[in-house]
Amino acid sequence: MAQLVKSRKACTVNPLKMSQPIGGALAFMGMRAAMPLLHGSQGCTSFGLVLFVRHFREAIPLQTTAMSEVATVLGGFENVEQAVLNIVAKTRPELIGICSTGVTEVKGDDLAGFVELIRQRHPELAGVAIVQCSTPDFSGAFEDGWTKAVTAMVEAMVTGADGAIRDPRRINVLPGCHVTPGDIDELRAIIESFGLIPTFLPDLSGSLDGHIPEEFTPTTLGGTGPEEVRAMGLASWTLAIGEQMRAPAQALEAKSGVPFRLFERLTGLAACDELYGFLSMISGQPVPPRYRRQRGQLVDAMLDSHFHIGGRKFAIGAEPDLLFALVSALGEVGAEVVSAVTTTTSPIIAKIPCEEVLLGDLEDLEAGAAQADILMTHSHGRQAAERLHLPHFRIGIPMFDTLGAAHLVTVGYRGTRDLLFAVGNMLMHRHHEPGPEDWRNAWPEEGACAPSSDPSPHAEKELVP
Amino acid sequence: MTSLNQTIQDVFNEPSCGKNQAKSEKERKKGCTKQLQPGGAAGGCAFDGAKIALQPITDVAHLVHGPIACEGNSWDNRGAKSSGSKLYRTGFTTDMTENDIVFGGEKHLFKAIREIVEKYAPPAVFVYETCVPAMIGDDIDAVCKRAAEKFATPCIPIHSPGFVGPKNLGNKLAGEAMLKHVIGTKEPEYTTPYDINVIGEYNLSGELWQIRPLLDELGIRILSCISGDARYEEVAWSHRAKAAMMVCSKAMINVARKMEERYGIPFFEGSFYGIEDMSDTLREIARLLVERGADGELMARTEAVITREEARAWAAIEPYKQRLSGKKVLLVTGGVKSWSVVAALQEAGMTIVGTSVKKSTREDKEKVKKLMGDDAHMFDNLAPREMYRKLKDAEADIMLSGGRSQFIALKASMPWMDINQERHVAFAGYHGMVAMVAEIDRTLANPVWQEVRRPAPWERAGDVAWQDRALDAPGHVASVRSANPPDTGRATVRGKEAA
Numbered sequence: 001m002a003q004l005v006k007s008r009k010a011c012t013v014n015p016l017k018m019s020q021p022i023g024g025a026l027a028f029m030g031m032r033a034a035m036p037l038l039h040g041s042q043g044c045t046s047f048g049l050v051l052f053v054r055h056f057r058e059a060i061p062l063q064t065t066a067m068s069e070v071a072t073v074l075g076g077f078e079n080v081e082q083a084v085l086n087i088v089a090k091t092r093p094e095l096i097g098i099c100s101t102g103v104t105e106v107k108g109d110d111l112a113g114f115v116e117l118i119r120q121r122h123p124e125l126a127g128v129a130i131v132q133c134s135t136p137d138f139s140g141a142f143e144d145g146w147t148k149a150v151t152a153m154v155e156a157m158v159t160g161a162d163g164a165i166r167d168p169r170r171i172n173v174l175p176g177c178h179v180t181p182g183d184i185d186e187l188r189a190i191i192e193s194f195g196l197i198p199t200f201l202p203d204l205s206g207s208l209d210g211h212i213p214e215e216f217t218p219t220t221l222g223g224t225g226p227e228e229v230r231a232m233g234l235a236s237w238t239l240a241i242g243e244q245m246r247a248p249a250q251a252l253e254a255k256s257g258v259p260f261r262l263f264e265r266l267t268g269l270a271a272c273d274e275l276y277g278f279l280s281m282i283s284g285q286p287v288p289p290r291y292r293r294q295r296g297q298l299v300d301a302m303l304d305s306h307f308h309i310g311g312r313k314f315a316i317g318a319e320p321d322l323l324f325a326l327v328s329a330l331g332e333v334g335a336e337v338v339s340a341v342t343t344t345t346s347p348i349i350a351k352i353p354c355e356e357v358l359l360g361d362l363e364d365l366e367a368g369a370a371q372a373d374i375l376m377t378h379s380h381g382r383q384a385a386e387r388l389h390l391p392h393f394r395i396g397i398p399m400f401d402t403l404g405a406a407h408l409v410t411v412g413y414r415g416t417r418d419l420l421f422a423v424g425n426m427l428m429h430r431h432h433e434p435g436p437e438d439w440r441n442a443w444p445e446e447g448a449c450a451p452s453s454d455p456s457p458h459a460e461k462e463l464v465p
Numbered sequence: 466m467t468s469l470n471q472t473i474q475d476v477f478n479e480p481s482c483g484k485n486q487a488k489s490e491k492e493r494k495k496g497c498t499k500q501l502q503p504g505g506a507a508g509g510c511a512f513d514g515a516k517i518a519l520q521p522i523t524d525v526a527h528l529v530h531g532p533i534a535c536e537g538n539s540w541d542n543r544g545a546k547s548s549g550s551k552l553y554r555t556g557f558t559t560d561m562t563e564n565d566i567v568f569g570g571e572k573h574l575f576k577a578i579r580e581i582v583e584k585y586a587p588p589a590v591f592v593y594e595t596c597v598p599a600m601i602g603d604d605i606d607a608v609c610k611r612a613a614e615k616f617a618t619p620c621i622p623i624h625s626p627g628f629v630g631p632k633n634l635g636n637k638l639a640g641e642a643m644l645k646h647v648i649g650t651k652e653p654e655y656t657t658p659y660d661i662n663v664i665g666e667y668n669l670s671g672e673l674w675q676i677r678p679l680l681d682e683l684g685i686r687i688l689s690c691i692s693g694d695a696r697y698e699e700v701a702w703s704h705r706a707k708a709a710m711m712v713c714s715k716a717m718i719n720v721a722r723k724m725e726e727r728y729g730i731p732f733f734e735g736s737f738y739g740i741e742d743m744s745d746t747l748r749e750i751a752r753l754l755v756e757r758g759a760d761g762e763l764m765a766r767t768e769a770v771i772t773r774e775e776a777r778a779w780a781a782i783e784p785y786k787q788r789l790s791g792k793k794v795l796l797v798t799g800g801v802k803s804w805s806v807v808a809a810l811q812e813a814g815m816t817i818v819g820t821s822v823k824k825s826t827r828e829d830k831e832k833v834k835k836l837m838g839d840d841a842h843m844f845d846n847l848a849p850r851e852m853y854r855k856l857k858d859a860e861a862d863i864m865l866s867g868g869r870s871q872f873i874a875l876k877a878s879m880p881w882m883d884i885n886q887e888r889h890v891a892f893a894g895y896h897g898m899v900a901m902v903a904e905i906d907r908t909l910a911n912p913v914w915q916e917v918r919r920p921a922p923w924e925r926a927g928d929v930a931w932q933d934r935a936l937d938a939p940g941h942v943a944s945v946r947s948a949n950p951p952d953t954g955r956a957t958v959r960g961k962e963a964a
Contacts, residue, residue, distance in 0.1 A: 010576030011528065012536075012560040013584075019534035041596055042501060043510025043627035047538040050868075054542070059872035066501035069628045072600065083504030090505065102532040103596040103628060106566055137532035138561050138597065212876055218849060380541060383554060400542070 007360035014362035020135035022048035023145025028097030030202025040101030054400035102137035141344035146177035176242030242321035268329035310334025315369035317377035320346035339368025510627030514635020531595030599626035651701035668693025672893035708753035790814035795861035
């Protein structure tokens with residue numbers, strides 16, 4: 001329903017977008033004892049590291065092949081090889097996930113070939129999984145890098161089923177990069193309550209949920225282990241969350257025949273009904289009473305919050321899948337989206353229930369937010385919110401000026417309920433108190449536009465398959 | 466690239482740097498920093514360094530010519546404060562895409578400059594060159610020259626592709642760009658015998674404003690700060706100052722030295738951190754100004770202010786001194802501020818059990834040695850496990866470091882305080898030192914440390930915490946806890962590796 005409009009500016013002002021390699025690196029951080037490695041100059045890694053440290057408030061394992069000018073020109077095989085050897089010697093990882101960057105892609109370094117050559121030359125590394133993906137900074141965005149890294153792990157690590165018996169209780173879950181560690185915890189609890197055993201690829205809830213670790217480790221603190229990934233081919237179903245996870249879900253199906261069900265979002269009443277219904281169907285278990293009660297709570301929350309959210313004007317900047325989830329779920333209680341900006345192309349954009357989605361930056365979001373009541377985007381929206389005197393609901397990565405970014409839960413009945421409350425509260429606290437002068441000269445001036453009489457485009461139809 | 470290579474060689478050949486002069490011709494060409502180890506490196510690139518050094522110039526549009534990573538992953542993340550324009554906090558980038566790589570990014574860059582000038586009308590546009598345009602051969606100089614003529618706005622090329630070196634080199638490359646294109650291009654309305662430059666101060670958390678009132682009181686004018694809370698024109702007329710102070714170790718020594726050569730502005734290296742350092746700095750500023758023609762009475766007035774401020778600061782620290790006396794501090798910083806902080810902490814009665822000198826120059830190390838009297842306290846690189854051990858074995862009560870290593874302390878439930886550029890508290894001058902001591906006290910006195918160390922109800926007496934297991938791994942035989950054998954395989958293996 002939304003039309004994608006590309007910003008025609010030559011200069012991006014106040015970027016909403018972040019680059020592919022760090023999206024890929026974050027995916028590798030959801031793996032146990034992993035060390036993500038960016039093949040590029042040391043700054044590529046350093047910027048990503050600082051960003052994640054500030055968002056998660058956690059130690060972040062992330063290394064660099066430290067490409068110098070000369071190495072860049074001559075080719076980076078030695079750097080990649082040396083980096084892998086150093087990482088193995090220093091940190092004993094189970095998995096090294098390598099993402100290329102703009103520099104090494106311009107040179108044309110063949111990372112896949114490098115990894116093969118390293119395998120040949122160093123048989124002693126047989127016990128370490130090495131996964132690589134091509135993630136140039138000059139195309140795509142964070143979300144695309146995440147997709148590529150997860151797809152690469154499926155392709156490199158999952159083994160075929162080979163006629164082995166599938167375990168009907170085991171299911172795979174492929175969360176998009178907008179699914180927080182808190183969301184994963186929530187999903188795990190939901191899935192387990194149906195007697196199912198989920199394997200998350202990747203699982204940031206074990207590694208970046210801000211817990212006190214059991215061990216002193218320079219690699220990731222937790223996450224999914226390589227042997228669990230290998231066994232994903234024996235599961236009965238794959239749940240993909242967000243359109244961005246279609247590619248890895250398809251790769252998993254092609255490799256091992258596990259059928260997948262794609263949930264474009266898990267925020268919103270109907271979207272959640274789909275999930276609980278599906279889990280009930282595949283498990284043969286009824287929906288547990290706890291979730292039946294939570295559904296009632298969500299319905300009540302929608303009734304209570306629609307007074308405050310309905311008709312209010314939202315300016316939202318987020319990556320495609322998150323934008324889709326937010327615009328849809330808030331639209332279902334009557335929110336009006338006056339400005340929607342995203343970072344990269346995706347088939348989901350056409351389904352976002354608003355008129356127009358701009359592929360642009362926060363300057364565009366700000367320009368479209370003149371009439372807005374609230375701004376929703378990551379922490380970089382703070383300057384725009386200040387200038388516009390708008391409340392700023394922080395969501396997405398990075399959230400560097402907020403505690404508990406990892407624990408913001410927006411999935412499931414309960415997550416949706418809490419999101420509606422938080423957004424509704426923010427609007428309620430900014431409620432305009434009437435004053436004696438409010439209606440003195442309240443008619444619009446001659447020639448000024450009257451409020452649009454177009455019906456809200458949001459209440460039209462439910463979008464989740 | 467040839468000219469960039471020449472600039473880099475020129476920067477490496479720094480006559481005012483003692484360390485550099487001690488090297489042979491061949492060593493000098495290799496540059497100041499050790500070859501980075503792939504898979505074992507940490508720290509920012511030259512572009513990062515250039516941006517850190519210049520972004521505090523507040524009214525300039527800082528345009529990053531490169532793919533989205535360079536600006537998109539890092540913008541608006543530094544704490545430099547402004548008393549005026551906020552334009553420096555706006556992120557501008559050409560966000561290069563495949564088309565630019567194939568066809569060249571020059572036209573794109575030119576258009577981007579035009580958009581900025583039309584929309585924001587800044588006094589200047591700084592164009593930062595990153596790795597990708599450097600590789601594909603975009604002629605940034607030519608674009609800037611053309612754009613400057615066409616749009617009647619200075620466009621300053623900053624050659625700082627990340628792969629030429631680390632942050633420190635980037636600081637210097639940024640300085641070279643200022644020397645080449647900005648400094649000396651404007652004239653101040655008037656000058657006084659009391660005009661100084663402050664070079665290498667970025668006004669993080671507003672620290673420059675902790676100093677400025679004292680200089681105001683003394684009638685000393687900061688003609689130009691390079692670059693904290695600076696306007697473009699201030700930097701452009703900085704060549705008319707009478708004297709200069711160089712802050713922050715050697716980050717911008719090339720700027721200070723070349724301004725001395727070209728414009729006869731004498732400089733000294735000083736620090737705003739620590740009570741005595743601050744006093745020395747004020748004295749030195751006054752001395753240089755008097756040398757350059759200011760009235761000699763300035764010295765007496767300066768001493769009077771120093772005496773008064775020191776007395777106030779000591780009085781304010783006094784209540785804390787008792788509580789902090791004997792507390793042991795582990796100092797892990799990028800190195801630039803190590804020695805200045807050491808003096809400050811000692812003034813508050815604390816003991817430094819160790820300090821990192823990874824990025825410090827030889828002179829810095831000499832200073833630390835003089836202050837702490839023992840070489841053994843300095844370490845180049847402290848492994849996380851070792852940092853942790855020092856905290857755990859109560860060799861230290863608190864760790865002061867940058868944000869990245871905070872979790873080593875926090876996960877071990879040990880007090881930690883931020884002293885790097887991301888911090889939010891200003892620690893400069895007399896007020897700053899009192900604030901720092903108060904901050905350390907606030908951190909140490911927090912009951913949270915006792916709370917978080919409380920064992921969970923399901924932990925039995927005699928259980929060994931993971932922290933202890935990690936320390937008990939082979940390689941830590943000296944540990945008193947070695948009586949308890951490590952009980953997990955992985956901890957053992959890792960311990961071996963670390964040892």
